[in-house]
Amino acid sequence: MSFFGKIDFNTLSDTDRAIYHYLSSNSDKVPYMRVREIATESHTSSSSVMRFIRKIGYESFSDFRKEFRGDDSIVTGQYSLSFPTLTPEQFTRNLQDKLQIIAEKIIECDNVILFGIGNSGYVCDYIARRLAILGCNAFAMTDATYPISTKLKNTADNMVIPVSVSGMTTEILEIVSGLTKEEDMTIVAVTSDASSSLSNMADYVLDYRVERYRINHHDDLTSQIPCIFLLESLTNIVASLER
Template identity: 40%
Template sequence: MALFNFTDLSSLSDVELTVYRFVVNNPEKVVYMRVRDIANQTHVANSSVMRFIHKLGFGSFPEFKAYLKNINQTVATRHIFTFVNQNNFLPDIENKIRLVADLLYQSDNIPLLGIGNSASTAMYAARILALLGFNAFPITDPFYPLNKQLENTSNNTILCFSVSGETEELIEQLNYCTKRPDNQVVAITSNPTSTIANISKYVLAYKEQKQRLFKYCDLSSQIPAMYIVEALAQVLISKNQDLTNENKAQQ
């Protein structure tokens, strides 16, 4: 079994968890270590290290190290000067961005949801929208009572950032919020057929390979999502300029 697919951490003893944390935090070092080196670093017995390795599903220590070496090399060689281009987006992305920009322009409130790495993107997008004069605010706590906050409001557009589109906490939030017709959802995701995409009125999809190291370390790039945020901002800036010019012309 691959290390990053090991989900039953509760089956590990305290000693095995110590070894697990050391390996997860030092994969590039472990590939050059011996069993007794790992045991010394984690202050456990050699036999405890081997029990941990067997519990993960590896038949031997060399097999375990070979897997780690392959993972390290794969991570090190991905996304080196691989820049985002038109191939990262679906053909209709520009039309959808204009539609979503129109929706945002008319919205009274714009909550932006995202957790994990997507939380940073949500915060960045909220700041940009706030600078443009919109009542935009990030929600990065998956248990934040957003539905209650929006209870007495109207004309809300929720921007949801999720690489997988299957984040359970976000799905639960959106299911509550979409029970009211005043709340509309826009998904920014790499999975246009995901649960979050299906909940949403519009989907701004991009192509990005999901990458994880040791299951919980998400290495998926946020750059395509940032491109979409910047594109939305440019359309909204243009709308503000058009409105300013129109007002000047009427004076």
């Protein structure tokens, strides 16, 4: 959806975020809804919806809804085949410093666990393999029922890297919530929402911005390229520290 590119998340209030999350999760309905209906469903007000729409660059609700309707990849369920590109605006300004700090901590860790489900799980497998090649004791966890707390019971200096586009995946939140109580545990969240529940639990957040694509309501075609870029960059810094 093209309106995602107009958003500066740092300027959004809690009410704005509620509206944003409703719009992004119900993109198939929005082109046919009134302002009042969006306000009711997002538990906000009509005036708040209109302020949000103007904040992201539209002069009227009609202009916003017209552009929403024009996005065939969402309304008709057809995925855009245009190749996604990376831009500096998708990442925080202090990204390099943050990656350096996390990479140095990885070097000191006895265990590095990447945790993700679905498409994020495949990313975890890939990055865990890269870290293992570099000599890190890293592995991917893609099963939310895996007894991770028991496995790490008698260990120290552990890092868990939960990967979730929304930062709101229930299974991931439950696991991470339990791990935050463990001693010598560092949580590094990788997500597209810096204000998500997952981000709030983490010691460090590697956040990015990406358009979310879903077809048939549940099938996720959101690009993992920004996420992979962050994690590959992290492993490259680890490699440079290991030399």
